[in-house]
Amino acid sequence: MASDDQPVPVFSKPVTLRDVAAEAGVSVATASKALNDQGRMTAETRERIRETARRLGFRPNSLAQSLLRRRSFTVGLLTNDTYGRFSLPLMSGISDALVDNGVSVFLCNVEEDPRLGQLHVDAMLDKRVDGIIATGKRIDRHLPVDLGNLRVPVIYAFTQPDPDAIAFVSDDAGGARLAVEHLCRLGRKRIAHVTGPASFAVVHARAQAYRDVLAENGLPVTGPLLGSWSEAWGHEAVAHLFDGRRERPDAVFCGNDQIARGVIDALRERGLGVPGDVAVIGFDNWEIVAEATRPPLTSVDMNLVALGREAGLTLLSLVGGQPAAPGIRKLPCRLVVRQSCGHPPDG
Amino acid sequence: MASDDQPVPVFSKPVTLRDVAAEAGVSVATASKALNDQGRMTAETRERIRETARRLGFRPNSLAQSLLRRRSFTVGLLTNDTYGRFSLPLMSGISDALVDNGVSVFLCNVEEDPRLGQLHVDAMLDKRVDGIIATGKRIDRHLPVDLGNLRVPVIYAFTQPDPDAIAFVSDDAGGARLAVEHLCRLGRKRIAHVTGPASFAVVHARAQAYRDVLAENGLPVTGPLLGSWSEAWGHEAVAHLFDGRRERPDAVFCGNDQIARGVIDALRERGLGVPGDVAVIGFDNWEIVAEATRPPLTSVDMNLVALGREAGLTLLSLVGGQPAAPGIRKLPCRLVVRQSCGHPPDG
C-alpha cells in the first residue's frame, strides 16, 4: 500500500521471480506455479501473486527458462544473399511463421565465406538454437558450410544441398508451364524463351517445361536463348530473335523480370507493340521492375513468402518432435497477370 | 586411453564442463579456470584440461554464460523495411560489425504494426539482448514502438525518432551538394531537380542543398519538381521540363535512381542524348538500376553499409559501458561516377 502508487521503476534491474515471491509473501516455487497455472493453491493466493507480478512488471528471464528446458525458442537463419531480392520475401515469410509461435530468429549472413559460415553455425549452436533454416540465393548452390550432422533440425529454403535433406523450393517447371500455357491460351503461336546462363539449374528446368508445353500444343520449339540475367541481355536477345530472316516470335517468355524489361524496351525501340505485336512474360514478379515496365509486366511469382512460411512451420514441427520425411517439396508458382500479354484470360 | 580413438560422437548430448572435468580428473571449477586462463594451476594441468576439452569437443553453453554474466552477446535489430533496398545494406553493415565482435543479431520485422513491435521488443528484452538497433525505411518516420526507456542501449540507423536519441543517418544535403557541384564542375548551367513527394524530409533537405549550390555558383534556380519516387514520375517530369517554352535544362539531378531511369528513358525517346544534351544524376546508387540504365547512371551513394557498421560499433561501445553523446550523426555520402554525366572530373 505504501509504495504502489509508483509505476514500474524505469531504469531498475529486471525484477525476478524472487522479487515477486518476496513481495507476495510466498516462496519462489509457489510464485512460479501461480504464474504458470501449475500446482495447487487457493485461487486467492494465485491471483494475489499474479497481481503482484503485474504490478512489478515481472517478465521471466528467457535465458534461465531456456537453460532449464533445453529449448531456446530461437532459430538461426543462414543466408548468403546479400542482394536480397529473393531472400527478403523468404525471410519475411520465415520470420512471420516463427514469430507467431514465439520464436526469435538469429540472422546470419555468411556471404560465401566458409570460415564465416562455421563461425555463425558454432555461435548459433552455442546459443542453443532449436533449429536452423538455410537459405541461399540460388536453388542449386548451397551455403559454404556443412550442416550435415548437427544436434538440431535443419531446413533448407530455396536451396537444396542433397536429396535426403528437407528442402523447400519453388516449382520452376510448373511456373514456366503457367507462363507458356498462358501465352498459348492467348493464341500466341511462336513463343520464344530468353533466359539466364546454363550454369543455373532452374534455367534447364524451365526450358524443359517450355519445350514440353509447346510440344503439347503442337507449336514449334525454338531452342531457348541462354545469356545473363540482365536487361542488356534482353536487349541483345531481341536483336537475335527479330533480326534474322526466320519467322518472328509473337511472344517471349523471359527468365526473369530484368530480361523481360530489356526485351520490352528493345521491342519498343523497334516499333513493335507490347502486347499488340509481341506478348512478354517475366519471371520472379519483382514488383518494382514489373510495375515500372511499360506496359506493366505479367510475371511468374514464386510465392517466396509462402515458401518461407512453410519452411518456418516445418522447422517448428520438427523442433516439436514431429517427424518429417526427407526430400524436396516444390511449392507452386502463380502467374501475376498485368498488361504485357494482352487481355487477361477471363473467358 | 581406451576410448579416445573415437572421434566426437555425432548425435550425442552436448558435452558440458562437468564432462570435461570428470574426464580430466579435476573439478569443474578448475576446468573452467583452465579454459578461461583464470586462476592458478600448473601449466601441465591447464594443458591437460584443454586437451581434454578439445578432444571431447566441448563448447560452453552460451545460455549459462549469459545468465551469469548478465550479458548475452546478442542484439536486436528492429526494422520495418520489408522492401529491403535500404535495410539490406544497412543490416549487412550492422551484422558485419557485430559478428566480428562475437555478437549475434536477432532480426525483428515489425512492419507497421505496433502490437507486433511491442511483441518483438518484449521478446528481445526477455532474451536479454545487450542492446537494440532500430532501423527504418524512412529517415523521418520511426518505428511503431516506443523504445524510450529500455534497460538496454538503443541506437537508431537511418531513422531518427527524437533529438536526444543516438541516431546515424546519411547526410542527404551533403549528398545533394556532391551531385550538384559535380554538375557545375562539368559546366552544366541549367540544372533541374526532379524528386519525390514533399512528405519526405529528405526531399526538402536535398532541395535546399540543391538551391544553395546553384546560388553559390550563380546559376538560375528552378524550383524542384516534386512527385513520386517512380520511373513514371521521371518520365512525366521530363515532359514538364522539356515541353515548356522556357529554357531547357542541360542537367537533371534526380531524387532517386528510378526517377533518373525514367528521366533518361524519356530523354532518349525525345531524341535527347545523355550525357551529350543532358547530364543526369541519380540518388541511392541502387546498383541494379544504376548499371542497367543506358548509359550507366552516375549516382549518390549513401554509404549504408558503412552507416550500419558505425551504428553497430557504437552500440557495442555503449553496451561496453562507454558513454556516447546523444544526437544525430550524419555520415557523408559519396558520388559514384558512371557515364550519365559525361567525362569524369579527372582535372
Next chain:
DNA sequence: CCTGTAAGAGAAAACCTTTTCCCAACTCGG
C-alpha cells in the same frame, strides 16, 4: 623444528526459473 606464505585445487554460491518431492495441516469416514 616452527611459522608464514604461496601454490594448487576444490567447494559452494550465484545467475533465474521450473519441477519434483515432501511436509504440515486439515477434513472426513469409521
Next chain:
DNA sequence: CCGAGTTGGGAAAAGGTTTTCTCTTACAGG
C-alpha cells in the same frame, strides 16, 4: 479419536558456467 486422503505451500535439485572463498600441501626462512 484415529487413520487416510486432500489441500496448500515450501525445500531443493536441476540446468551449465563463473567466481569467490576456503582448504591442503609444500616450501622457505628463521
